[in-house]
Amino acid sequence: MGISERKERDKQEMRKKIIDAAMHMFTHDGYEEASIRKIAEKIEYSPATIYLYYKDKDQLLYDVQAECFSKLVEVFKKEATSEDPLKRLEEICFSYVRFGLTYPEIYDLMFIMRSPMNNMEDKDIWKNADDAFGCLAGSIKECMDKGLIRFNDLWLASLSIWAMGHGLVSLNISCRMKVLNMDDCQIQDSIYVSVKNYLELLRK
Amino acid sequence: MGISERKERDKQEMRKKIIDAAMHMFTHDGYEEASIRKIAEKIEYSPATIYLYYKDKDQLLYDVQAECFSKLVEVFKKEATSEDPLKRLEEICFSYVRFGLTYPEIYDLMFIMRSPMNNMEDKDIWKNADDAFGCLAGSIKECMDKGLIRFNDLWLASLSIWAMGHGLVSLNISCRMKVLNMDDCQIQDSIYVSVKNYLELLRK
Amino acid sequence: MGISERKERDKQEMRKKIIDAAMHMFTHDGYEEASIRKIAEKIEYSPATIYLYYKDKDQLLYDVQAECFSKLVEVFKKEATSEDPLKRLEEICFSYVRFGLTYPEIYDLMFIMRSPMNNMEDKDIWKNADDAFGCLAGSIKECMDKGLIRFNDLWLASLSIWAMGHGLVSLNISCRMKVLNMDDCQIQDSIYVSVKNYLELLRK
Amino acid sequence: MGISERKERDKQEMRKKIIDAAMHMFTHDGYEEASIRKIAEKIEYSPATIYLYYKDKDQLLYDVQAECFSKLVEVFKKEATSEDPLKRLEEICFSYVRFGLTYPEIYDLMFIMRSPMNNMEDKDIWKNADDAFGCLAGSIKECMDKGLIRFNDLWLASLSIWAMGHGLVSLNISCRMKVLNMDDCQIQDSIYVSVKNYLELLRK
DNA sequence: CATGAATGAGAGTTCATTCAT
DNA sequence: GATGAATGAACTCTCATTCAT
Numbered sequence: 001m002g003i004s005e006r007k008e009r010d011k012q013e014m015r016k017k018i019i020d021a022a023m024h025m026f027t028h029d030g031y032e033e034a035s036i037r038k039i040a041e042k043i044e045y046s047p048a049t050i051y052l053y054y055k056d057k058d059q060l061l062y063d064v065q066a067e068c069f070s071k072l073v074e075v076f077k078k079e080a081t082s083e084d085p086l087k088r089l090e091e092i093c094f095s096y097v098r099f100g101l102t103y104p105e106i107y108d109l110m111f112i113m114r115s116p117m118n119n120m121e122d123k124d125i126w127k128n129a130d131d132a133f134g135c136l137a138g139s140i141k142e143c144m145d146k147g148l149i150r151f152n153d154l155w156l157a158s159l160s161i162w163a164m165g166h167g168l169v170s171l172n173i174s175c176r177m178k179v180l181n182m183d184d185c186q187i188q189d190s191i192y193v194s195v196k197n198y199l200e201l202l203r204k
Numbered sequence: 205m206g207i208s209e210r211k212e213r214d215k216q217e218m219r220k221k222i223i224d225a226a227m228h229m230f231t232h233d234g235y236e237e238a239s240i241r242k243i244a245e246k247i248e249y250s251p252a253t254i255y256l257y258y259k260d261k262d263q264l265l266y267d268v269q270a271e272c273f274s275k276l277v278e279v280f281k282k283e284a285t286s287e288d289p290l291k292r293l294e295e296i297c298f299s300y301v302r303f304g305l306t307y308p309e310i311y312d313l314m315f316i317m318r319s320p321m322n323n324m325e326d327k328d329i330w331k332n333a334d335d336a337f338g339c340l341a342g343s344i345k346e347c348m349d350k351g352l353i354r355f356n357d358l359w360l361a362s363l364s365i366w367a368m369g370h371g372l373v374s375l376n377i378s379c380r381m382k383v384l385n386m387d388d389c390q391i392q393d394s395i396y397v398s399v400k401n402y403l404e405l406l407r408k
Numbered sequence: 409m410g411i412s413e414r415k416e417r418d419k420q421e422m423r424k425k426i427i428d429a430a431m432h433m434f435t436h437d438g439y440e441e442a443s444i445r446k447i448a449e450k451i452e453y454s455p456a457t458i459y460l461y462y463k464d465k466d467q468l469l470y471d472v473q474a475e476c477f478s479k480l481v482e483v484f485k486k487e488a489t490s491e492d493p494l495k496r497l498e499e500i501c502f503s504y505v506r507f508g509l510t511y512p513e514i515y516d517l518m519f520i521m522r523s524p525m526n527n528m529e530d531k532d533i534w535k536n537a538d539d540a541f542g543c544l545a546g547s548i549k550e551c552m553d554k555g556l557i558r559f560n561d562l563w564l565a566s567l568s569i570w571a572m573g574h575g576l577v578s579l580n581i582s583c584r585m586k587v588l589n590m591d592d593c594q595i596q597d598s599i600y601v602s603v604k605n606y607l608e609l610l611r612k
Numbered sequence: 613m614g615i616s617e618r619k620e621r622d623k624q625e626m627r628k629k630i631i632d633a634a635m636h637m638f639t640h641d642g643y644e645e646a647s648i649r650k651i652a653e654k655i656e657y658s659p660a661t662i663y664l665y666y667k668d669k670d671q672l673l674y675d676v677q678a679e680c681f682s683k684l685v686e687v688f689k690k691e692a693t694s695e696d697p698l699k700r701l702e703e704i705c706f707s708y709v710r711f712g713l714t715y716p717e718i719y720d721l722m723f724i725m726r727s728p729m730n731n732m733e734d735k736d737i738w739k740n741a742d743d744a745f746g747c748l749a750g751s752i753k754e755c756m757d758k759g760l761i762r763f764n765d766l767w768l769a770s771l772s773i774w775a776m777g778h779g780l781v782s783l784n785i786s787c788r789m790k791v792l793n794m795d796d797c798q799i800q801d802s803i804y805v806s807v808k809n810y811l812e813l814l815r816k
Numbered sequence: 817c818a819t820g821a822a823t824g825a826g827a828g829t830t831c832a833t834t835c836a837t
Numbered sequence: 838g839a840t841g842a843a844t845g846a847a848c849t850c851t852c853a854t855t856c857a858t
Contacts, residue, residue: 036853046819057853112316117379126382133383150405155384159375160368160398166380167371168363175321178330179337180359194364201354201405211841240828250844252830261828444832454840465832520724525787534790541791558813563792567780568806572772575779579771583729586738587745588767602772609762609813619820648849658823669849
């Protein structure tokens, strides 16, 4: 029995290697550079080898995405530590936004790109975001339980707060904030201020 | 004199034709299908002909995007007509969201895709969104002038409200709302409710 | 009768305009940039207009080439003025080489490119080079008549001297002198020295 | 160990196949016909396959050129065998010229075309011609060492002799000898005679 | 387990040229 | 006389993927 376990472990290690390479390329060269061939080249395997571990590119991206999400959760764990629920919610939101602005290409894969979501069947469940979303929702729930914010519905609250954060980050990533005619500094400021404002509005 | 005018008109008509075809393909087949070749095929011209009217693909997409934005403005004009500023702001927001949910591929080009923003120089100005953004900002300004909403800074207000709307629409388009485990109906509802909630929060 | 003459004159003027534009593009942007469309653009006419004056690109290039050759003759006239036949021959050779090194793209069209020669029928006569070649041959003839150089056959002499000059210039233009591992300065020197050496060898 | 060797051999064989096809097309249809597509077609592979063996067209042409040069060296080895240094130099020169006149398209790639030299960085070294040039220079050196020809500087000598040969061949290839109004036979004769004359001039 | 070899499909783009007006 | 409009035919190159070995 040890054998099959080891094999599985080996397989996981290889997958990890692939994903790490892919993430590195995403982060540093942009998602356009992350072709199967280039990923394979980076880990010094042949493209065909990738297909031993992943059915197709979408499945690979799905796993890369998972890795990205666990990175985000780490960030949450590290940066959102306050006891005060409201404070912690703010920390989470700021962490989220900072993460997005710091790693735009990865953020793209996590929250913007169609791949690998658009080739999932509707029935397929998307587990990658669960933990990270759980962090947010958990923090919000605490606020609600203690009557600190103006929301009755946890899902609605989570969705709204997420949407605000994502809206700001993604408009920036896709350069649509050009319409505001601000320089980069002002834009960054406005993003954080917008988040802060919103959370203050929510406070009872 | 009529001649050069007619020529210009002809040229514009051809451009219109190209753009319409492109928009149609965007809308129905997704932006991945909208290659120069396929657009040309659709209007039954040769690919080279496209290049008589557009320097390159980005310029074409830029114009398609412009067309999309003027469509959005039309929608605003038609659907946001209330005298009551707060009401009108709500109408604009709902129109925006509905537009995004109805034409996701077009919305993609307008607010999500990197092209054609990607290849603009930083110094280039992005005019396409000005009018539509002006509608939103104008409406918000009226609310602010009359002391109806809790905002001091017009740009911050506009950005926040836009970000909320965009966040909701784009999370949905990119299927990230799967994390909520809701069916499509519930999601749609949540989106509209989120917008409504936010606007109510803003009301003084 | 004045009318048809004027027409012909007009036609010639237009041709001149086209050729000048083409030469300018050759000289400054390289022959790869000298497409019919770009030439037309430069003189602010439509590509189709070019075809009113030239049957095809080869015919146009043929005329451009003619212009280049008359430029070369001018240079000869200006720079090769010594009374001493041997001296004048040397001046001609140096002028030729300097011309080639100074205007490599034009030299290419005159002496290297297949177009417009390769689409000439064998029976067609190539007049463009006659005058320039005449300068060289004339000068050589004088040397021969006065018994100054070791050649009996004028054509053989002309060919040899031309070949030496052309060989040096064209090997340089096509970067083949890289094989010598010299820097640009040394190469230029070597070219002129080679010419000089050869002429000295020829002197009786 | 045999395996990796065989693989490498296979790869080389494929490269050979590609190059041979390219050379064949050069020789028979002219260099204009030698597009990646057509080469691929000729060897009955897909264009993409070419890119498994060559990074881009220039690299392919570079290798084709190398092959041409080794063909030339073979010719030298076979045809220039005299013990007498002067005689051998003459044989080399005649071989060179004959090669150029027999395979004009290949000669073009070796000594005239800008590609693949064009896209070499200045610092890149051009090794293709080294051996062939070495044959010429070696033979000249022997003549110089034995005091048989009127040259002090080996490089200058080599350049001059090469330039004479190249000038004659390339003027013929590019049809510029039309200016002499000779028929093909006379031209060929003149070329050989010119070479011979020059070598005799050089003899001490 | 790993891969070398191969490919079909497609991308954006440019060219010389034609012809009805 | 001039041209606007159009095009067929090319071009180089990249991609995700497959399969025999």
